[in-house]
Amino acid sequence: MSSDLERRYRSVMMPTYDPLPILPASARGSIVTDIEGRDHVDFAGGVAVTGLGHCHPALVAALKTQADTIWHLSNTFANEPALVLAERLTELTFADRAFFSNSGAEANEAALKLARRHAHVTHGPHKHEIVGIEGSFHGRTFFTVATGGTPTHAAGYGPLPAGIVHTPPNDIEALEAAVSDLTCAVILEPILGQGGVLPLDRAYIAAARDLCDAHDALLIVDEIQCGVGRSGALFVHQQMGITPDILTTAKALGGGFPIGATLATEAVSSVFTPGSHGSTFGGNPLACAVANAVLDEVTRPELLSNVAARHDQLITGLDEIGTETGLFTEVRGAGLLLGIVLAEEYAGRARDVQLAALEAGVMILTAGPRVLRLGPALNLTEAEAEMGLRGLARSARSVTGYH
Numbered sequence: 121m122s123s124d125l126e127r128r129y130r131s132v133m134m135p136t137y138d139p140l141p142i143l144p145a146s147a148r149g150s151i152v153t154d155i156e157g158r159d160h161v162d163f164a165g166g167v168a169v170t171g172l173g174h175c176h177p178a179l180v181a182a183l184k185t186q187a188d189t190i191w192h193l194s195n196t197f198a199n200e201p202a203l204v205l206a207e208r209l210t211e212l213t214f215a216d217r218a219f220f221s222n223s224g225a226e227a228n229e230a231a232l233k234l235a236r237r238h239a240h241v242t243h244g245p246h247k248h249e250i251v252g253i254e255g256s257f258h259g260r261t262f263f264t265v266a267t268g269g270t271p272t273h274a275a276g277y278g279p280l281p282a283g284i285v286h287t288p289p290n291d292i293e294a295l296e297a298a299v300s301d302l303t304c305a306v307i308l309e310p311i312l313g314q315g316g317v318l319p320l321d322r323a324y325i326a327a328a329r330d331l332c333d334a335h336d337a338l339l340i341v342d343e344i345q346c347g348v349g350r351s352g353a354l355f356v357h358q359q360m361g362i363t364p365d366i367l368t369t370a371k372a373l374g375g376g377f378p379i380g381a382t383l384a385t386e387a388v389s390s391v392f393t394p395g396s397h398g399s400t401f402g403g404n405p406l407a408c409a410v411a412n413a414v415l416d417e418v419t420r421p422e423l424l425s426n427v428a429a430r431h432d433q434l435i436t437g438l439d440e441i442g443t444e445t446g447l448f449t450e451v452r453g454a455g456l457l458l459g460i461v462l463a464e465e466y467a468g469r470a471r472d473v474q475l476a477a478l479e480a481g482v483m484i485l486t487a488g489p490r491v492l493r494l495g496p497a498l499n500l501t502e503a504e505a506e507m508g509l510r511g512l513a514r515s516a517r518s519v520t521g522y523h
């Protein structure tokens with residue numbers, strides 16, 4: 121940040137973040153303009169949230185129309201946008217029932233509580249163990265940091281919720297050893313987002329499904345980051361042909377308006393009763409109206425085929441940059457959630473590359489110290505992608521000293 125901005129920020133904000141040194145002021149599509157009037161190509165997407173870019177006309181219209189209609193009721197009353205959203209999400213997925221919240225962490229919190237309660241009701245309190253994956257991320261509430269596989273996120277907050285074990289990603293034998301009759305749920309991200317954009321193998325997720333069936337446990341699939349069209353399908357598990365018991369979604373579901381959803385079968389959901397879980401804002405009409413507009417867009421085949429086309433374009437461009445500069449050798453992920461793994465020599469320098477990219481007019485994310493993460497809008501144009509690649513090439517050259 122400029123020293124003025126930094127001073128102002130540090131004097132009033134809790135020190136949980138270390139924001140990058142520009143102050144974005146306005147944005148359209150995938151171009152963000154900072155307060156000094158400088159344009160940036162947005163390959164960060166607000167951490168894979170602005171899936172339709174900034175100020176998408178259909179989303180703006182939905183929000184404005186709803187703003188003039190009714191804002192908030194709480195769940196003391198039903199509301200039409202929430203009912204429509206639940207009808208559509210249950211139509212589009214395996215799920216029969218929806219629970220709405222305001223964030224990804226809350227969507228997972230509801231999923232974990234539902235799984236615990238389901239095991240209590242069907243088997244008794246001894247069946248309460250949750251199996252999570254090392255390196256995974258499920259949010260920052262107490263239950264979700266304990267379930268996530270990033271020990272630093274839970275450090276200093278103990279005693280943590282008990283009954284949670286962790287197992288390494290893509291290790292089927294270790295998963296078999298971790299799941300038992302005491303397990304109430306396995307929770308996994310099909311692509312570990314924060315954990316380095318690391319895809320789980322289809323065989324691994326299928327093994328998790330089989331183990332859950334064998335031990336009468338629930339499979340919770342967290343598609344908060346990789347879902348809502350980002351992989352080129354509405355959800356990754358649908359592409360893989362694997363059906364969870366509980367699905368969580370958030371981030372791009374609201375395109376930037378906060379919303380989370382926990383989706384489950386009727387049989388699982390039925391262990392919730394009035395009063396067993398809740399949220400004041402969850403299912404808020406403004407959020408649901410925007411999410412309905414998001415679903416209109418992300419279910420369009422042209423949008424999903426754009427994800428595939430831009431994926432190919434970015435992979436080709438990134439391969440050229442990697443070959444030319446030696447900054448990275450591996451690009452992984454799916455659709456428009458990409459992880460660029462820095463070469464051994466540059467391991468630990470993701471933040472430096474992120475700063476260099478910003479200097480070159482491209483906003484990118486990191487996923488740990490060795491991985492750059494791209495989560496651009498799904499409607500990114502060919503020209504915007506090209507502009508971003510040119511900026512990334514410049515920043516790769518500046519970091520590696522290649523000319």
Ligand SMILES: *Cc1c(COP(=O)(O)O)cnc(C)c1O
Nearest residue numbers: 223224225257258259313344345
């Ligand atoms: C971002 C994220 C969450 C948490 O969502 P918040 O809205 O930050 O609470 C949970 N799981 C995954 C996979 C995420 O990427």
